Amino acid sequence: MHESPSAALHFRGHCVDTDNPVEFWTHDGVITFEPVPGADTVCDGGWITSGLVDAHNHVGIAPGLGVTIDQARGFARLDARAGALLIREVGSPLDTHPLDADPNGPRFVRSGHHIARTKRYLRGYGVELDDPDTLADEVRRQAHDGDGWVKLVGDWIDREIGDLAPLWTDAQLAAAADAAHAEGARITAHIFGTDALHGVIAAGFDCIEHGTGLTDDLLAAMAQRDIALVPTLIQVENFPSIADGADRFPTYQSHMRALHAGAHDVFAHAVEAGVPIYAGTDAGGFVDHGRIVDEMVALTTIGLDAAAVVAAATVGSRQWLSGSTLDEGERADVIVLDADPRVDIETLHAPRAVVCGGAVL
Numbered sequence: 001m002h003e004s005p006s007a008a009l010h011f012r013g014h015c016v017d018t019d020n021p022v023e024f025w026t027h028d029g030v031i032t033f034e035p036v037p038g039a040d041t042v043c044d045g046g047w048i049t050s051g052l053v054d055a056h057n058h059v060g061i062a063p064g065l066g067v068t069i070d071q072a073r074g075f076a077r078l079d080a081r082a083g084a085l086l087i088r089e090v091g092s093p094l095d096t097h098p099l100d101a102d103p104n105g106p107r108f109v110r111s112g113h114h115i116a117r118t119k120r121y122l123r124g125y126g127v128e129l130d131d132p133d134t135l136a137d138e139v140r141r142q143a144h145d146g147d148g149w150v151k152l153v154g155d156w157i158d159r160e161i162g163d164l165a166p167l168w169t170d171a172q173l174a175a176a177a178d179a180a181h182a183e184g185a186r187i188t189a190h191i192f193g194t195d196a197l198h199g200v201i202a203a204g205f206d207c208i209e210h211g212t213g214l215t216d217d218l219l220a221a222m223a224q225r226d227i228a229l230v231p232t233l234i235q236v237e238n239f240p241s242i243a244d245g246a247d248r249f250p251t252y253q254s255h256m257r258a259l260h261a262g263a264h265d266v267f268a269h270a271v272e273a274g275v276p277i278y279a280g281t282d283a284g285g286f287v288d289h290g291r292i293v294d295e296m297v298a299l300t301t302i303g304l305d306a307a308a309v310v311a312a313a314t315v316g317s318r319q320w321l322s323g324s325t326l327d328e329g330e331r332a333d334v335i336v337l338d339a340d341p342r343v344d345i346e347t348l349h350a351p352r353a354v355v356c357g358g359a360v361l
Contacts, residue, residue, distance in 0.1 A: 007039070007040050008025055008026055008027050008036040008038065008039035008040070009025065009026040009039055009040055009041075009042050009332070009355065009358065009360070010023075010024075010025050010026075010036070010039040010040065010041040010042065011023065011024055011025070011026075011041075011042055011043055011048055011334065011336070012041075012043065012044045012045065013043050013044075013045055013046040013047060013048045013336065014046070014047050014048065014340070015048050015049070015326060016047055016048065016049035016310060016314070016337075016340065016341060016342065017049055017050055017314060017315040017325060017326055018326075022048060022326070024326065025039050026039070026332040026355075026358045027358075028358070029103060029104070029331060029332055029357045029358030029359070030329055030330060030331055030332055030358065031326060031327065031328060031329065031330050031331075031332050032328060032329070033328055042334075042336060042353050042355065042360065043336045043352060043353065046336050046337060046338060046352060047336070047337040047338070047339060047340050047341065047347075048326070048334060048335070048336055048337075049310070049314050049315075049326075049334075049335050049337065049341065050085075050314045050315055050318060050324075050325050050326055050333060050334070050335070051083060051084070051085025051086060051106075051314075051333035051334065051335055051354070051355075051356065052082075052083040052084045052085060052086075052279075052292050052293070052296075052313045052314060052335065052348070053084065053085075053086045053087075053088070053278070053279065053292075053313055053314065053317035053318055053321065053323065054079060054084040054086075054087050054088065054279070054280055054281055054283070054292045054295075054313075055088045055230050055278040055279060055280035055313075055317055055320075055321070056088060056090050056209055056230045056232050056280025056281060056282050057079065057084070057087045057088065057089055057090070057280065057281060057282070057283050057284065057289075058089060058090070058091060058092050058282070058283065058284030058285065059072045059075040059076045059079070059087065059089060059092070059096055059099070059283075059284065059289070060072050060089065060092030060093060060094030060095075060096045060284070061091075061092055061093065061094075061125065061284035061285060062075070062284060062285075063285065065093065065124045065125070067093075067094050068094075069094065069096070069098050069099070072094060072096050072099060073099060073102065073105070075283070075284070075289045076099055076102075076105050076106050076289075077105070078288075078289040078290035079106060079283065079289050079290055079292065080105060080106045080354070080356050080361060081290065081354060081361050082289075082290040082291065082292055082293060083292060083293065083335050083348060083351060083354055084106060084290075084292040085106045085107065085333040085335075085354075085356050086106060086107050086108075086109070086317075086318060086321065086323045086333065087106050087107070087108050087109070088108075088109045088110075088111075088149070088280065088321060089108050089109070089110045089111065090111045090149070090151045090188060090190075090209060090280075091111055091112070091113060091114035091125070091126060091151045091190075092110070092113070092284075093113065093124060093125050093126070095145075096108065096110065097110075103357050103359075104356050104357040104358070104359040104361075105356065105357070106356065107323065107324075107331065107333070108147065109147045109148060109149060109321050109322075109323070110145075110146040110147045110149065111142070111146045111147075111149035111150050111151035111188065112141075112142035112143075112145035112146035112149075112150060112151070113126045113127045113142060113145070113151075114126025114127065114151055114152065114153055114190070115127050115129065115135065115138050115139065115142060115150070115151065115152040115153065116128050116129070116152070116153040116156065116167060117129055117130075117132055117153075117167045117168075118130050119159075120153070120156050120158065120167050121153045121156050126153065127142070132167070132168055132169070132172055133172065135152070135168060135172045135173075135175065135176045136172070136175040136176050136178070136179040137179075139152070139176045139179040139180050139183075139187065140179050140182075140183055143179070143180055143183035143184070143185035144183070146185065148184070148185050148186060148322075149185060149186050149187070149188060150176075150180045150185050150186070150187045150188070151187075151188050151189070151190065151209075152167075152168070152176065152187070152188075152189050152190070153167055153189070153190050154166065154167065154168070154189035154190055154191035154196040154197070154200055154208075155167065155190075155191050155192055155193050155195065155196035156190075157246075157249060157252050159249070161251075162248075162249040162250070162251045162252055163249065163251045163252045163255055164192055164193040164195075164252065164255055164256075165193075165195065165196075166195050166196035166199065167196070168196075168199065169199070170198070170199035170202060170203070173199040173200055173202075173203040173205075174199075174202070174203040174204075176203065177203040177204045177205055181204075186206035186207070187205050187206055187207075188205060188206060188207035188208065188209055188230075189205055189207075189208060189209065190209045190210060191208055191209065191210060191211060191213065192210055192212055192213060192256070192259060193212075193213040193255065193259065194213035194214070194215060194218075195213075197211070197213060197214060197215075197218050198218070201218055201221050201222060201225070201227060202221075204225065204227075205227060206227060206228065207227060207228040207229070207230060208222070208227065208228070208229050208230075209230050209232065209280075209282075210230075210231065210232055210235070210236065210282075211229050211231060211266070211267075211270070212231075212236060212239075212259040212260070212262070212263045212266055213259060213266075214229075214266050214269075214270065216269055216273070219269055219270050219273040219275055220273055222270075222273070222275045223273045223274040223275050226276065227275070227276075228275070228276040228277070228278060228320065229267075229270055229275050229276065229277050229278075230277070230278050230279075230280040231263075231267050231270070231277065231280075231299075231302075232280050232281065232282040232287075232295070233263075233267070233295060233298035233299060233301075233302070234281060234282070234287055234291060234294055234295050234298055235281070235282035235285075235286060235287050236259075236260060236263045237260075238286040238287070239256045239257065239259060239260035239263075240256075240257060240260055241286075242256055242286070243256040243257050243260075264301070264302060267302040267303075268302045268303045270302075271302055271303040271304055272303065276320070277299070277304065277312055278312050278313070278316070278317045278320060279292065279295050279296050279299060279309065279312050279313035279317065280295065281294070281295045292313065293345075293348045293349050295313075296309050296310070296312075296313050296345060296348065297345055297346065299312065300345060306341065306342050306343065306344070306345040307342035309345060310341050310342050310345065331357055331358075332355055332357060332358040333355065333356055333357065334353075334354075334355040335348075335351050335353070335354055335355070336351060336352040336353040336354075336355070337351055337352060338350075338352055
């Protein structure tokens with residue numbers, strides 16, 4: 001999968017991104033609209049779209065610790081073969097930048113390490129701050145370790161109270177957002193419950209991951225401020241099993257089960273409120289890699305039609321992340337389908353071809 005493209009390719013069909021007929025070629029892994037003699041025809045008819053985007057993924061994480069770069073490369077291959085050719089890696093204990101040398105692997109947009117407080121997150125997975133007032137300083141460091149994003153843990157179980165609780169004060173969150181933006185980065189937060197959302201939204205964060213505790217007033221504020229949501233629906237389905245493993249904390253168990261029970265309505269209200277929503281699997285922990293289409297199908301159950309979901313995982317998400325699309329000189333990340341996914345989203349489970357960096361996988 002990670003060898004340089006050996007042949008020029010030719011595509012002709014209907015472009016899902018633009019809803020227009022399209023014909024293009026590839027040369028040295030990039031798209032050109034100038035004919036390339038001798039190019040191998042991948043499709044002459046059919047539906048063509050940009051590669052899918054998994055906007056919440058962790059190729060550097062697996063159950064336990066110690067993922068190697070070769071293991072991460074294997075996870076990335078699974079995602080790419082499923083069509084996820086651009087991955088937003090929102091936190092990893094492993095530096096996955098060496099994967100950028102794989103010319104036909106998925107492209108990455110990273111947020112560096114998770115930022116958390118000591119004993120308030122999964123041990124060894126992120127940077128743990130003894131002094132929460134140093135959050136803004138750590139955000140500045142992580143802004144330079146990532147690719148334009150910073151990720152912090154907004155809430156997690158507080159073992160002293162036995163339930164989800166915020167990690168940071170509103171002032172600390174405001175300073176963190178200001179620090180990220182001053183460094184030219186965007187900032188996002190993992191949040192399951194409700195309490196931590198108020199400070200994050202007021203601080204002007206750019207995105208919220210999961211967001212199962214969102215309320216109508218918070219959703220209205222997100223829509224007004226153009227704060228995105230990546231709901232990770234297939235991860236939320238694991239909330240009951242997560243609760244089942246936390247018998248020491250019955251309040252937390254009840255809370256997680258309640259968040260799971262209310263998640264569908266929360267996300268349906270997010271759609272109604274006009275919150276920007278993008279597709280992300282949260283692969284790397286409880287969720288296997290290669291499930292981006294499952295997440296897209298799940299998104300159709302909360303009030304998004306198939307066309308909106310396709311946009312949320314292709315051209316819309318690529319524009320949000322400043323990723324390439326099917327334009328002259330852009331990296332050739334292309335999916336060829338037998339049917340229009342805006343009509344039949346299940347067709348994405350069986351693509352005719354997945355082309356990553358100009359190579360057919």
